[in-house]
Amino acid sequence: MTTAAPVAADALRERLSRLDTAALSDAMDSLRTPPCVLPGITTRTPGSIACGPAFTVRYRAIDDATSFHNAANYIDDVPAGSVVVVDNGGSRTCTNWGSLLSSVAQHREVAGTVVHGSVRDVLETRTAGYPLFSTDVTMVSGKNRVVLDRTGAELDIAGTPVRPGDWIFADDNGALRIPADLVEEVVRRAEAVERTESRIREAALGGARLDEARARFGYARPWEEGGEDEQH
Structure with missing residues:
Protein backbone atom coordinates (compact mmCIF):
# COMPACT_ATOMS: atom_id res chain seq x y z
CA MET A 1 0.00 0.00 0.00
CA THR A 2 1.34 3.43 -0.90
CA THR A 3 1.08 6.48 1.33
CA ALA A 4 0.14 9.88 -0.05
CA ALA A 5 3.03 12.34 -0.10
CA PRO A 6 2.85 15.20 2.40
CA VAL A 7 1.39 18.40 1.06
CA ALA A 8 4.11 20.92 0.22
CA ALA A 9 4.48 23.93 2.50
CA ASP A 10 3.64 26.38 -0.29
CA ALA A 11 0.42 24.54 -1.10
CA LEU A 12 -0.55 24.44 2.58
CA ARG A 13 0.17 28.15 2.95
CA GLU A 14 -2.00 28.96 -0.05
CA ARG A 15 -4.92 26.96 1.34
CA LEU A 16 -4.47 28.39 4.82
CA SER A 17 -4.45 31.94 3.48
CA ARG A 18 -8.06 31.46 2.38
CA LEU A 19 -9.13 30.44 5.91
CA ASP A 20 -9.30 32.17 9.27
CA THR A 21 -8.57 31.32 12.90
CA ALA A 22 -12.25 30.64 13.62
CA ALA A 23 -12.53 27.83 11.07
CA LEU A 24 -9.14 26.43 12.08
CA SER A 25 -10.10 26.47 15.75
CA ASP A 26 -13.34 24.61 14.97
CA ALA A 27 -11.36 22.05 12.99
CA MET A 28 -8.96 21.51 15.88
CA ASP A 29 -11.87 21.20 18.32
CA SER A 30 -13.18 18.37 16.17
CA LEU A 31 -9.88 16.55 16.60
CA ARG A 32 -9.87 17.13 20.38
CA THR A 33 -6.32 18.45 20.23
CA PRO A 34 -4.38 20.00 23.14
CA PRO A 35 -4.65 23.78 23.59
CA CYS A 36 -4.01 25.62 20.35
CA VAL A 37 -4.71 29.28 21.15
CA LEU A 38 -1.78 31.57 21.97
CA PRO A 39 -3.47 33.52 24.80
CA GLY A 40 -3.46 37.31 24.83
CA ILE A 41 -1.95 37.76 21.37
CA THR A 42 -3.42 40.72 19.45
CA THR A 43 -2.82 42.04 15.96
CA ARG A 44 -0.72 45.20 15.55
CA THR A 45 -1.27 45.25 11.78
CA PRO A 46 -5.04 44.92 11.33
CA GLY A 47 -6.14 42.96 8.30
CA SER A 48 -2.88 41.04 8.03
CA ILE A 49 -2.30 37.29 8.33
CA ALA A 50 0.78 35.48 9.60
CA CYS A 51 0.94 31.92 8.38
CA GLY A 52 3.85 29.49 8.32
CA PRO A 53 6.08 27.10 10.27
CA ALA A 54 7.29 28.44 13.62
CA PHE A 55 10.83 29.72 14.09
CA THR A 56 11.05 29.87 17.88
CA VAL A 57 12.97 32.48 19.88
CA ARG A 58 13.29 32.62 23.67
CA TYR A 59 14.59 35.54 25.74
CA ARG A 60 15.82 35.80 29.32
CA ALA A 61 16.60 38.70 31.64
CA ILE A 62 20.25 39.77 31.72
CA ASP A 63 22.44 38.82 34.65
CA ASP A 64 25.13 41.44 34.04
CA ALA A 65 24.09 45.08 33.64
CA THR A 66 27.63 46.51 33.69
CA SER A 67 28.23 46.27 29.92
CA PHE A 68 26.19 46.72 26.75
CA HIS A 69 23.86 43.88 25.83
CA ASN A 70 22.19 43.82 22.44
CA ALA A 71 18.76 42.21 22.62
CA ALA A 72 19.40 39.55 19.94
CA ASN A 73 20.83 38.77 16.52
CA TYR A 74 18.94 35.92 14.89
CA ILE A 75 16.84 37.42 12.10
CA ASP A 76 19.36 36.48 9.39
CA ASP A 77 18.85 32.81 10.25
CA VAL A 78 15.04 32.81 9.86
CA PRO A 79 13.98 30.91 6.71
CA ALA A 80 11.66 32.68 4.28
CA GLY A 81 8.03 31.73 4.86
CA SER A 82 8.49 31.15 8.59
CA VAL A 83 6.60 32.86 11.39
CA VAL A 84 8.88 34.11 14.14
CA VAL A 85 7.46 33.20 17.56
CA VAL A 86 9.13 35.15 20.37
CA ASP A 87 8.71 34.24 24.02
CA ASN A 88 9.60 36.84 26.64
CA GLY A 89 7.15 35.52 29.20
CA GLY A 90 4.45 37.99 28.18
CA SER A 91 6.53 40.84 29.60
CA ARG A 92 5.18 44.39 29.40
CA THR A 93 8.37 46.00 30.66
CA CYS A 94 10.42 46.03 27.45
CA THR A 95 10.18 45.21 23.77
CA ASN A 96 11.41 42.25 21.75
CA TRP A 97 10.53 43.57 18.30
CA GLY A 98 10.65 46.91 16.49
CA SER A 99 10.59 48.46 13.04
CA LEU A 100 14.16 47.50 12.16
CA LEU A 101 13.37 43.82 12.65
CA SER A 102 10.09 44.26 10.76
CA SER A 103 11.92 45.81 7.81
CA VAL A 104 14.57 43.09 7.64
CA ALA A 105 12.04 40.30 8.14
CA GLN A 106 9.79 41.67 5.41
CA HIS A 107 12.76 42.02 3.05
CA ARG A 108 13.68 38.39 3.71
CA GLU A 109 10.08 37.25 3.09
CA VAL A 110 9.45 36.12 6.65
CA ALA A 111 5.71 35.46 6.95
CA GLY A 112 5.11 37.37 10.19
CA THR A 113 5.94 37.64 13.87
CA VAL A 114 4.09 36.67 17.05
CA VAL A 115 5.51 38.02 20.31
CA HIS A 116 4.59 36.74 23.76
CA GLY A 117 5.68 40.04 25.17
CA SER A 118 5.84 43.61 23.88
CA VAL A 119 6.66 45.32 20.59
CA ARG A 120 7.24 48.93 19.55
CA ASP A 121 7.36 51.09 16.41
CA VAL A 122 3.86 49.87 15.66
CA LEU A 123 3.02 52.67 13.23
CA GLU A 124 6.01 51.95 11.02
CA THR A 125 5.33 48.21 10.98
CA ARG A 126 1.63 48.75 10.27
CA THR A 127 2.40 51.20 7.47
CA ALA A 128 4.75 48.66 5.89
CA GLY A 129 2.02 46.00 6.14
CA TYR A 130 4.19 43.51 7.98
CA PRO A 131 2.08 40.98 9.96
CA LEU A 132 2.89 41.64 13.63
CA PHE A 133 1.09 40.27 16.68
CA SER A 134 1.92 40.65 20.36
CA THR A 135 0.74 40.57 23.94
CA ASP A 136 1.39 44.28 24.44
CA VAL A 137 3.06 47.45 23.20
CA THR A 138 5.65 49.66 24.88
CA MET A 139 8.37 52.04 23.76
CA VAL A 140 11.00 50.70 26.17
CA SER A 141 13.92 48.95 24.46
CA GLY A 142 14.96 45.40 25.27
CA LYS A 143 18.63 46.39 25.05
CA ASN A 144 20.38 45.94 28.42
CA ARG A 145 17.22 44.34 29.81
CA VAL A 146 16.93 41.00 28.03
CA VAL A 147 19.16 38.82 25.89
CA LEU A 148 18.59 35.90 23.58
CA ASP A 149 18.37 32.66 25.50
CA ARG A 150 18.16 30.40 22.46
CA THR A 151 16.42 29.76 19.17
CA GLY A 152 14.88 26.47 18.12
CA ALA A 153 13.55 25.69 21.60
CA GLU A 154 10.10 24.46 22.52
CA LEU A 155 8.19 27.41 23.98
CA ASP A 156 5.38 27.65 26.51
CA ILE A 157 3.12 30.52 25.48
CA ALA A 158 0.91 30.98 28.55
CA GLY A 159 0.18 27.25 28.65
CA THR A 160 0.22 26.51 24.92
CA PRO A 161 3.31 24.65 23.69
CA VAL A 162 4.94 25.78 20.45
CA ARG A 163 7.57 23.56 18.87
CA PRO A 164 9.82 24.51 15.97
CA GLY A 165 8.01 23.53 12.79
CA ASP A 166 4.51 23.72 14.26
CA TRP A 167 2.36 25.88 12.03
CA ILE A 168 1.30 29.30 13.28
CA PHE A 169 -1.75 31.14 11.99
CA ALA A 170 -2.66 34.61 13.24
CA ASP A 171 -5.27 37.11 12.10
CA ASP A 172 -7.53 39.79 13.57
CA ASN A 173 -9.10 37.19 15.90
CA GLY A 174 -5.80 36.22 17.52
CA ALA A 175 -3.16 33.54 17.04
CA LEU A 176 -3.10 29.76 17.21
CA ARG A 177 -0.66 26.91 16.82
CA ILE A 178 -1.29 23.83 14.69
CA PRO A 179 0.86 20.78 15.47
CA ALA A 180 3.03 19.93 12.48
CA ASP A 181 1.72 16.36 12.27
CA LEU A 182 -1.92 17.53 12.15
CA VAL A 183 -1.75 20.54 9.86
CA GLU A 184 -2.95 18.79 6.68
CA GLU A 185 -5.99 17.28 8.41
CA VAL A 186 -6.76 20.55 10.21
CA VAL A 187 -6.73 22.43 6.91
CA ARG A 188 -8.99 19.84 5.27
CA ARG A 189 -11.51 20.05 8.11
CA ALA A 190 -11.36 23.85 8.27
CA GLU A 191 -12.14 24.05 4.56
CA ALA A 192 -15.16 21.82 5.15
CA VAL A 193 -16.26 24.07 8.05
CA GLU A 194 -16.09 27.10 5.75
CA TRP A 223 -16.19 19.42 9.27
CA GLU A 224 -18.05 16.37 7.97
CA GLU A 225 -20.20 18.30 5.48
CA GLY A 226 -23.02 15.90 6.32
CA GLY A 227 -25.98 17.96 5.18
CA GLU A 228 -28.79 16.50 3.10
CA ASP A 229 -27.43 18.08 -0.09
CA GLU A 230 -24.09 16.33 0.25
CA GLN A 231 -23.64 13.51 -2.22
CA HIS A 232 -21.91 10.30 -1.08
Missing part, protein backbone atom coordinates in the same frame (compact mmCIF):
# COMPACT_ATOMS: atom_id res chain seq x y z
CA ARG A 195 -18.16 25.38 3.06
CA THR A 196 -20.79 24.26 5.58
CA GLU A 197 -21.14 27.73 7.06
CA SER A 198 -21.37 29.27 3.57
CA ARG A 199 -24.27 26.95 2.72
CA ILE A 200 -26.04 27.81 5.96
CA ARG A 201 -25.56 31.53 5.40
CA GLU A 202 -26.77 31.33 1.81
CA ALA A 203 -29.89 29.43 2.84
CA ALA A 204 -30.69 31.79 5.72
CA LEU A 205 -30.22 34.91 3.61
CA GLY A 206 -32.38 33.27 0.96
CA GLY A 207 -35.32 33.08 3.34
CA ALA A 208 -34.85 29.85 5.31
CA ARG A 209 -35.04 29.80 9.09
CA LEU A 210 -31.54 29.77 10.57
CA ASP A 211 -32.28 26.79 12.83
CA GLU A 212 -33.60 24.82 9.87
CA ALA A 213 -30.59 25.73 7.71
CA ARG A 214 -28.25 24.65 10.47
CA ALA A 215 -29.99 21.29 10.80
CA ARG A 216 -30.11 20.81 7.03
CA PHE A 217 -26.42 21.39 6.42
CA GLY A 218 -24.93 19.68 9.46
CA TYR A 219 -24.00 22.62 11.68
CA ALA A 220 -23.34 20.30 14.64
CA ARG A 221 -20.48 18.59 12.77
CA PRO A 222 -19.56 21.03 10.01
Whole structure:
Protein backbone atom coordinates (compact mmCIF):
# COMPACT_ATOMS: atom_id res chain seq x y z
CA MET A 1 0.00 0.00 0.00
CA THR A 2 1.34 3.43 -0.90
CA THR A 3 1.08 6.48 1.33
CA ALA A 4 0.14 9.88 -0.05
CA ALA A 5 3.03 12.34 -0.10
CA PRO A 6 2.85 15.20 2.40
CA VAL A 7 1.39 18.40 1.06
CA ALA A 8 4.11 20.92 0.22
CA ALA A 9 4.48 23.93 2.50
CA ASP A 10 3.64 26.38 -0.29
CA ALA A 11 0.42 24.54 -1.10
CA LEU A 12 -0.55 24.44 2.58
CA ARG A 13 0.17 28.15 2.95
CA GLU A 14 -2.00 28.96 -0.05
CA ARG A 15 -4.92 26.96 1.34
CA LEU A 16 -4.47 28.39 4.82
CA SER A 17 -4.45 31.94 3.48
CA ARG A 18 -8.06 31.46 2.38
CA LEU A 19 -9.13 30.44 5.91
CA ASP A 20 -9.30 32.17 9.27
CA THR A 21 -8.57 31.32 12.90
CA ALA A 22 -12.25 30.64 13.62
CA ALA A 23 -12.53 27.83 11.07
CA LEU A 24 -9.14 26.43 12.08
CA SER A 25 -10.10 26.47 15.75
CA ASP A 26 -13.34 24.61 14.97
CA ALA A 27 -11.36 22.05 12.99
CA MET A 28 -8.96 21.51 15.88
CA ASP A 29 -11.87 21.20 18.32
CA SER A 30 -13.18 18.37 16.17
CA LEU A 31 -9.88 16.55 16.60
CA ARG A 32 -9.87 17.13 20.38
CA THR A 33 -6.32 18.45 20.23
CA PRO A 34 -4.38 20.00 23.14
CA PRO A 35 -4.65 23.78 23.59
CA CYS A 36 -4.01 25.62 20.35
CA VAL A 37 -4.71 29.28 21.15
CA LEU A 38 -1.78 31.57 21.97
CA PRO A 39 -3.47 33.52 24.80
CA GLY A 40 -3.46 37.31 24.83
CA ILE A 41 -1.95 37.76 21.37
CA THR A 42 -3.42 40.72 19.45
CA THR A 43 -2.82 42.04 15.96
CA ARG A 44 -0.72 45.20 15.55
CA THR A 45 -1.27 45.25 11.78
CA PRO A 46 -5.04 44.92 11.33
CA GLY A 47 -6.14 42.96 8.30
CA SER A 48 -2.88 41.04 8.03
CA ILE A 49 -2.30 37.29 8.33
CA ALA A 50 0.78 35.48 9.60
CA CYS A 51 0.94 31.92 8.38
CA GLY A 52 3.85 29.49 8.32
CA PRO A 53 6.08 27.10 10.27
CA ALA A 54 7.29 28.44 13.62
CA PHE A 55 10.83 29.72 14.09
CA THR A 56 11.05 29.87 17.88
CA VAL A 57 12.97 32.48 19.88
CA ARG A 58 13.29 32.62 23.67
CA TYR A 59 14.59 35.54 25.74
CA ARG A 60 15.82 35.80 29.32
CA ALA A 61 16.60 38.70 31.64
CA ILE A 62 20.25 39.77 31.72
CA ASP A 63 22.44 38.82 34.65
CA ASP A 64 25.13 41.44 34.04
CA ALA A 65 24.09 45.08 33.64
CA THR A 66 27.63 46.51 33.69
CA SER A 67 28.23 46.27 29.92
CA PHE A 68 26.19 46.72 26.75
CA HIS A 69 23.86 43.88 25.83
CA ASN A 70 22.19 43.82 22.44
CA ALA A 71 18.76 42.21 22.62
CA ALA A 72 19.40 39.55 19.94
CA ASN A 73 20.83 38.77 16.52
CA TYR A 74 18.94 35.92 14.89
CA ILE A 75 16.84 37.42 12.10
CA ASP A 76 19.36 36.48 9.39
CA ASP A 77 18.85 32.81 10.25
CA VAL A 78 15.04 32.81 9.86
CA PRO A 79 13.98 30.91 6.71
CA ALA A 80 11.66 32.68 4.28
CA GLY A 81 8.03 31.73 4.86
CA SER A 82 8.49 31.15 8.59
CA VAL A 83 6.60 32.86 11.39
CA VAL A 84 8.88 34.11 14.14
CA VAL A 85 7.46 33.20 17.56
CA VAL A 86 9.13 35.15 20.37
CA ASP A 87 8.71 34.24 24.02
CA ASN A 88 9.60 36.84 26.64
CA GLY A 89 7.15 35.52 29.20
CA GLY A 90 4.45 37.99 28.18
CA SER A 91 6.53 40.84 29.60
CA ARG A 92 5.18 44.39 29.40
CA THR A 93 8.37 46.00 30.66
CA CYS A 94 10.42 46.03 27.45
CA THR A 95 10.18 45.21 23.77
CA ASN A 96 11.41 42.25 21.75
CA TRP A 97 10.53 43.57 18.30
CA GLY A 98 10.65 46.91 16.49
CA SER A 99 10.59 48.46 13.04
CA LEU A 100 14.16 47.50 12.16
CA LEU A 101 13.37 43.82 12.65
CA SER A 102 10.09 44.26 10.76
CA SER A 103 11.92 45.81 7.81
CA VAL A 104 14.57 43.09 7.64
CA ALA A 105 12.04 40.30 8.14
CA GLN A 106 9.79 41.67 5.41
CA HIS A 107 12.76 42.02 3.05
CA ARG A 108 13.68 38.39 3.71
CA GLU A 109 10.08 37.25 3.09
CA VAL A 110 9.45 36.12 6.65
CA ALA A 111 5.71 35.46 6.95
CA GLY A 112 5.11 37.37 10.19
CA THR A 113 5.94 37.64 13.87
CA VAL A 114 4.09 36.67 17.05
CA VAL A 115 5.51 38.02 20.31
CA HIS A 116 4.59 36.74 23.76
CA GLY A 117 5.68 40.04 25.17
CA SER A 118 5.84 43.61 23.88
CA VAL A 119 6.66 45.32 20.59
CA ARG A 120 7.24 48.93 19.55
CA ASP A 121 7.36 51.09 16.41
CA VAL A 122 3.86 49.87 15.66
CA LEU A 123 3.02 52.67 13.23
CA GLU A 124 6.01 51.95 11.02
CA THR A 125 5.33 48.21 10.98
CA ARG A 126 1.63 48.75 10.27
CA THR A 127 2.40 51.20 7.47
CA ALA A 128 4.75 48.66 5.89
CA GLY A 129 2.02 46.00 6.14
CA TYR A 130 4.19 43.51 7.98
CA PRO A 131 2.08 40.98 9.96
CA LEU A 132 2.89 41.64 13.63
CA PHE A 133 1.09 40.27 16.68
CA SER A 134 1.92 40.65 20.36
CA THR A 135 0.74 40.57 23.94
CA ASP A 136 1.39 44.28 24.44
CA VAL A 137 3.06 47.45 23.20
CA THR A 138 5.65 49.66 24.88
CA MET A 139 8.37 52.04 23.76
CA VAL A 140 11.00 50.70 26.17
CA SER A 141 13.92 48.95 24.46
CA GLY A 142 14.96 45.40 25.27
CA LYS A 143 18.63 46.39 25.05
CA ASN A 144 20.38 45.94 28.42
CA ARG A 145 17.22 44.34 29.81
CA VAL A 146 16.93 41.00 28.03
CA VAL A 147 19.16 38.82 25.89
CA LEU A 148 18.59 35.90 23.58
CA ASP A 149 18.37 32.66 25.50
CA ARG A 150 18.16 30.40 22.46
CA THR A 151 16.42 29.76 19.17
CA GLY A 152 14.88 26.47 18.12
CA ALA A 153 13.55 25.69 21.60
CA GLU A 154 10.10 24.46 22.52
CA LEU A 155 8.19 27.41 23.98
CA ASP A 156 5.38 27.65 26.51
CA ILE A 157 3.12 30.52 25.48
CA ALA A 158 0.91 30.98 28.55
CA GLY A 159 0.18 27.25 28.65
CA THR A 160 0.22 26.51 24.92
CA PRO A 161 3.31 24.65 23.69
CA VAL A 162 4.94 25.78 20.45
CA ARG A 163 7.57 23.56 18.87
CA PRO A 164 9.82 24.51 15.97
CA GLY A 165 8.01 23.53 12.79
CA ASP A 166 4.51 23.72 14.26
CA TRP A 167 2.36 25.88 12.03
CA ILE A 168 1.30 29.30 13.28
CA PHE A 169 -1.75 31.14 11.99
CA ALA A 170 -2.66 34.61 13.24
CA ASP A 171 -5.27 37.11 12.10
CA ASP A 172 -7.53 39.79 13.57
CA ASN A 173 -9.10 37.19 15.90
CA GLY A 174 -5.80 36.22 17.52
CA ALA A 175 -3.16 33.54 17.04
CA LEU A 176 -3.10 29.76 17.21
CA ARG A 177 -0.66 26.91 16.82
CA ILE A 178 -1.29 23.83 14.69
CA PRO A 179 0.86 20.78 15.47
CA ALA A 180 3.03 19.93 12.48
CA ASP A 181 1.72 16.36 12.27
CA LEU A 182 -1.92 17.53 12.15
CA VAL A 183 -1.75 20.54 9.86
CA GLU A 184 -2.95 18.79 6.68
CA GLU A 185 -5.99 17.28 8.41
CA VAL A 186 -6.76 20.55 10.21
CA VAL A 187 -6.73 22.43 6.91
CA ARG A 188 -8.99 19.84 5.27
CA ARG A 189 -11.51 20.05 8.11
CA ALA A 190 -11.36 23.85 8.27
CA GLU A 191 -12.14 24.05 4.56
CA ALA A 192 -15.16 21.82 5.15
CA VAL A 193 -16.26 24.07 8.05
CA GLU A 194 -16.09 27.10 5.75
CA ARG A 195 -18.16 25.38 3.06
CA THR A 196 -20.79 24.26 5.58
CA GLU A 197 -21.14 27.73 7.06
CA SER A 198 -21.37 29.27 3.57
CA ARG A 199 -24.27 26.95 2.72
CA ILE A 200 -26.04 27.81 5.96
CA ARG A 201 -25.56 31.53 5.40
CA GLU A 202 -26.77 31.33 1.81
CA ALA A 203 -29.89 29.43 2.84
CA ALA A 204 -30.69 31.79 5.72
CA LEU A 205 -30.22 34.91 3.61
CA GLY A 206 -32.38 33.27 0.96
CA GLY A 207 -35.32 33.08 3.34
CA ALA A 208 -34.85 29.85 5.31
CA ARG A 209 -35.04 29.80 9.09
CA LEU A 210 -31.54 29.77 10.57
CA ASP A 211 -32.28 26.79 12.83
CA GLU A 212 -33.60 24.82 9.87
CA ALA A 213 -30.59 25.73 7.71
CA ARG A 214 -28.25 24.65 10.47
CA ALA A 215 -29.99 21.29 10.80
CA ARG A 216 -30.11 20.81 7.03
CA PHE A 217 -26.42 21.39 6.42
CA GLY A 218 -24.93 19.68 9.46
CA TYR A 219 -24.00 22.62 11.68
CA ALA A 220 -23.34 20.30 14.64
CA ARG A 221 -20.48 18.59 12.77
CA PRO A 222 -19.56 21.03 10.01
CA TRP A 223 -16.19 19.42 9.27
CA GLU A 224 -18.05 16.37 7.97
CA GLU A 225 -20.20 18.30 5.48
CA GLY A 226 -23.02 15.90 6.32
CA GLY A 227 -25.98 17.96 5.18
CA GLU A 228 -28.79 16.50 3.10
CA ASP A 229 -27.43 18.08 -0.09
CA GLU A 230 -24.09 16.33 0.25
CA GLN A 231 -23.64 13.51 -2.22
CA HIS A 232 -21.91 10.30 -1.08
